[in-house]
Amino acid sequence: MSDTIQExxxxVTLTDAAAQKARTLLEGEGRDDLALRVEVQPGGCSGLRYRLAFDDSRLPDDLVDAYDGVDLVVDRLSAPYLGGATIDFVDTIEQQGFTIDNPNAQSTCACGDSFH
Structure with missing residues (x-):
């Protein structure tokens, strides 16, 4: 996990590693109108699941934080489920990709994609 985090x-906290990876991916897309959106949706084996994607839309009640060239967007319905969560990017032999550590999750499934 990265040393410097911003809340x-x-x-939601986006670590330096996650912000850097998102910025690299955005640069690869060649677009400056995209933001990293994280939301909670019904589904998955535990009842709720995360959706993390680049998005060019903004709703009037979206919450937005800027992280060194990357906007992190959370809709107001997802915010209560994500308060205190940390998004990180790991690149190890065992795992590669964005991870979400959510203290609000009472339980998670084995795949890590959904929670309750």
Whole structure:
């Protein structure tokens, strides 16, 4: 996990490693109108699942934090489920990709994609 983290209005923390990876992916897309959106949706084996994607839309009540060239967007319905969560990017032999550590999750499934 990265040493420097920032917590702002979304209630979600994006580590330096996650912000850097998102910025690299955005640069690869060649677009400056995309933001990293994290939301909670019904589904998965535990009842709720995360959706993390680049998005060019903004709703009037979206919460937005800027992380060194990357906007992190959370909709107001997802915010209560994500308060205190940390998004990181890991690149190890065992695992590669974005991870979400959510203290609000009472239980998670084995695949790590859904929670309750």
């Amino acid at each position: 702002k209005v979304t209630g």
